Amino acid sequence: NAQPNNALFINYFCGRNVSICENTSLAGGGGRVQVGNFFSAKKHVEIGDATYGISDTSNIALGINANAGKGIVLKTWNNGFPLISINNSNFTSSPFTVFGNGTVRIGTQKLTGNNSDALLQVSGKICGKSLYILKPTNWSDKVFSQTTQETLEDVDKYIKKFKHLPGIESERNIMKNGYDLNKMDAILLEKIEKIYLILIEQSKEIERLTKNKK
Secondary structure (H helix, E strand, O other), rough: OOOOOOOOOOOOOOOOOOOOOOOOOOOOOOOOOOOOOOOOOOOOOOOOOOEEEEEEEEEEOOOOOOOOOOOOOOOOOOOOOEEEEEOOOOOOOOOOEEEOOOOOEEEOOOEEEEOOOEEEEOOOOOOOOOOOOOOOOOOOHHHHOOOOOHHHHHHHHHHHHHOOOOOOOOHHHHHHHOOOHHHHHHHHHHHHHHHHHHHHHHHHHHHHHHHOOO
């Protein structure tokens, strides 16, 4: 049933399904359905009402059932193209976007500065049961092979002068620029290792003093 401005218009209200290329008894299957063309940038497929959508929570606007292969494949030749964009009427911009280069942004626009190359960019809280850092770029066991160690007197002088621990950014810089979790873990471990070394030396000194008193 063709309608004005539509090559094909199907408006089916008798409670039955509308099927296209459904015959799977054929040797080659039921064929395929192609929508749009390479050169067109128009909206090819639209599901549901653009204003109100489906209010019944038992309904699904689009359901895909697959048992093998890939359920959904989206391909773009433009890395900066928003491949998937999920919008909400409460947001002035898309709160969830997946780009052709694999970058995912959740609740944020493109980051700038040193973090602009992050594949996952999130503005908000992230909750999970576990977080693994694979092949970290920084770690701290080098402390145990150093020939000289900083003393508590050195640390005391540094704190009095700069108001923060040596090797750690100031509160002002951290609050302004954030910090690298992997790097910070390594720095904090380094501080713990140095404290252990100092405690070990102090324990040996106490033991020597105790023996001298006997």
